[in-house]
Amino acid sequence: MKYSNYSVVIIGSGISGLYAALKINQIANLPDGILLITKSGLGESNSKYAQGGIVAVMKSNKKDSVSSHISDTIKAGAGLSEFDSAKYISENSDKVIHDLLNFGVEFDFDENGDFAYTLEAAHSVRRILHSGGDATGRNIENALLKKIAETKEIEVYENTAAVDILCNSDKTTKGVITYNETTSEYETIYSPAVILATGGIGQLYKYTTNPKNATGDGIALAFRVNAELQDLEFVQFHPTALAIDGEENRFLISESVRGEGAKLVDADGVEFMQDYHELKELAPRDIVTRAIFDKMQHDNTENVYLNATALDKSLLEKRFPTISKKCAENGIDISKDFIPVAPAAHYYMGGIKTDLFGRTSIKGLYAIGETASTGLHGANRLASNSLLECVVCAYSVAKYLENEELKSPKKIDEKSKSVIDKYSNDVFLEEKDVKNFKKNLQEIMWNGAGIIRTEYSMMQALEQLFELSRNFHRGSKCLNIEEYEFRNMLISARLILQTAIMRKESRGAHFRSDYPQTAENGTHSIITKDELGELSFVK
Numbered sequence: 001m002k003y004s005n006y007s008v009v010i011i012g013s014g015i016s017g018l019y020a021a022l023k024i025n026q027i028a029n030l031p032d033g034i035l036l037i038t039k040s041g042l043g044e045s046n047s048k049y050a051q052g053g054i055v056a057v058m059k060s061n062k063k064d065s066v067s068s069h070i071s072d073t074i075k076a077g078a079g080l081s082e083f084d085s086a087k088y089i090s091e092n093s094d095k096v097i098h099d100l101l102n103f104g105v106e107f108d109f110d111e112n113g114d115f116a117y118t119l120e121a122a123h124s125v126r127r128i129l130h131s132g133g134d135a136t137g138r139n140i141e142n143a144l145l146k147k148i149a150e151t152k153e154i155e156v157y158e159n160t161a162a163v164d165i166l167c168n169s170d171k172t173t174k175g176v177i178t179y180n181e182t183t184s185e186y187e188t189i190y191s192p193a194v195i196l197a198t199g200g201i202g203q204l205y206k207y208t209t210n211p212k213n214a215t216g217d218g219i220a221l222a223f224r225v226n227a228e229l230q231d232l233e234f235v236q237f238h239p240t241a242l243a244i245d246g247e248e249n250r251f252l253i254s255e256s257v258r259g260e261g262a263k264l265v266d267a268d269g270v271e272f273m274q275d276y277h278e279l280k281e282l283a284p285r286d287i288v289t290r291a292i293f294d295k296m297q298h299d300n301t302e303n304v305y306l307n308a309t310a311l312d313k314s315l316l317e318k319r320f321p322t323i324s325k326k327c328a329e330n331g332i333d334i335s336k337d338f339i340p341v342a343p344a345a346h347y348y349m350g351g352i353k354t355d356l357f358g359r360t361s362i363k364g365l366y367a368i369g370e371t372a373s374t375g376l377h378g379a380n381r382l383a384s385n386s387l388l389e390c391v392v393c394a395y396s397v398a399k400y401l402e403n404e405e406l407k408s409p410k411k412i413d414e415k416s417k418s419v420i421d422k423y424s425n426d427v428f429l430e431e432k433d434v435k436n437f438k439k440n441l442q443e444i445m446w447n448g449a450g451i452i453r454t455e456y457s458m459m460q461a462l463e464q465l466f467e468l469s470r471n472f473h474r475g476s477k478c479l480n481i482e483e484y485e486f487r488n489m490l491i492s493a494r495l496i497l498q499t500a501i502m503r504k505e506s507r508g509a510h511f512r513s514d515y516p517q518t519a520e521n522g523t524h525s526i527i528t529k530d531e532l533g534e535l536s537f538v539k
């Protein structure tokens with residue numbers, strides 16, 4: 001076991017982690033330095049795949065306003081979006097966009113030199129900025145990575161997973177334990193500020209738009225130290241992922257393709273969204289997803305189609321170069337052919353409960369980005385609000401840490417020591433077929449807690465999950481990062497099932513065919529871990 005000391009440790013190198021590292025390094029006093037850890041290589045994250053864009057209520061955009069953005073966010077959130085979160089995040093969008101420009105991010109501009117805005121579902125005005133047409137996430141991430149490379153003060157560990165948080169009995173964070181896959185070494189990193197920027201949970205599902213590393217680690221790490229978690233039952237399924245046979249990790253066909261006018265059609269080219277919602281293709285995501293799911297079941301097909309052939313070819317090439325290329329690689333010319341699409345797990349509204357400074361219920365433990373739940377998204381995220389939340393909350397955690405004393409802790413108690421001991425001891429571990437375990441879990445979650453849920457489907461899934469857990473059977477230590485991911489997936493999947501079973505209504509992305517109505521007064525569900533290690537409801 002190695003030991004080290006830092007003022008701040010950030011876990012995750014998506015847009016929230018990278019931007020937080022740069023801002024904290026710019027603003028805060030860091031006597032013991034700053035460390036960024038990522039379990040894969042730098043640049044591999046959900047962020048890299050974000051296409052459509054980032055919401056920005058720019059002061060220069062006279063057609064838009066904070067109140068209009070708040071109203072759209074709250075409408076999409078199905079009664080659970082927090083007004084204060086929506087207001088704060090919207091009000092700060094102009095500032096962070098200018099800051100991103102200073103960091104070298106290049107957004108697309110129109111022929112008049114103004115920001116080029118696009119429209120996505122459930123936005124009442126064009127307010128979504130993009131970069132490189134449909135490469136927004138990749139371009140923001142690359143610009144931030146370039147700055148990270150130039151900033152010598154920020155140390156980076158790649159191929160290193162955070163495996164446990166150190167937390168004293170008084171609920172104060174003391175650091176984190178990491179495992180480096182390249183050297184097979186564990187390290188205890190003492191730090192008074194640990195920031196979870198670990199992203200989403202898409203890999204818990206058979207079909208997902210998320211990359212391999214979206215395994216819900218932050219949720220599991222936070223639960224293991226009894227942090228409060230919020231709205232875990234709300235998983236957003238994107239309506240239009242490219243449905244190519246055999247591909248379970250599905251490439252996203254951004255909502256902005258529908259925003260620009262593409263239509264959803266069946267195999268005969270007949271439009272069907274008018275049968276489901278007055279806003280048709282631009283209805284809220286959960287509605288479009290369930291409409292497609294229903295249509296697929298009714299027609300007994302594996303997908304429906306997106307018809308973008310009426311759009312101007314040059315617009316398609318300019319606005320959607322990444323999508324055009326990916327489709328062309330699969331023999332689809334989007335200016336002439338229908339695009340086969342089906343829903344896939346996409347975004348996690350639930351997460352570690354935080355305030356707008358990223359503070360969790362554990363002192364010194366912060367969470368930002370997709371792993372956090374600020375209450376912005378409620379039961380259903382408004383398109384392109386997530387990247388905005390990532391950057392605004394990364395900015396505000398940096399502002400908060402500006403006023404904190406960030407000396408690496410000198411003392412830990414027995415509780416933290418016992419966690420370190422677990423990883424210090426050598427234990428013999430038999431190899432497990434973890435790839436197969438992951439596949440099973442993904443199948444269980446897709447069938448049991450997918451787009452349409454019932455008490456029966458979820459109880460059955462829970463039982464199957466317990467069986468899987470018994471077969472995996474690991475104590476604290478695992479053999480490699482993939483096993484740690486699976487350990488985390490088991491925890492996150494169980495918590496999603498348990499909270500979804502308890503929510504006996506349908507709301508936003510959580511749809512139960514046995515409780516199709518939405519209750520009158522919706523409330524957040526907040527959970528933590530009790531003394532016996534079981535889930536307990538705080539609210």
Ligand SMILES: Cc1cc2nc3c(=O)[nH]c(=O)nc-3n(C[C@H](O)[C@H](O)[C@H](O)COP(=O)(O)OP(=O)(O)OC[C@H]3O[C@@H](n4cnc5c(N)ncnc54)[C@H](O)[C@@H]3O)c2cc1C
Pocket residue numbers: 011012013014015016017037038039040043044045046047048049050051052053054055136137160161162163197198199200209210211213214217218252346347368369370371383384385386387388390
């Ligand atoms: C295909 C796709 C398209 C999208 N399009 C849009 C869009 O147009 N607009 C929008 O607003 N949002 C979009 N989203 C959502 C948005 O991209 C994400 O919500 C956002 O990028 C999340 O950023 P993050 O920094 O929180 O996490 P991520 O970008 O997912 O980064 C998480 C990081 O944490 C690391 N990590 C995880 N666990 C550990 C661990 N235990 N130890 C060490 N490192 C760890 C991962 O390796 C990764 O580096 C899209 C998402 C996808 C998948």
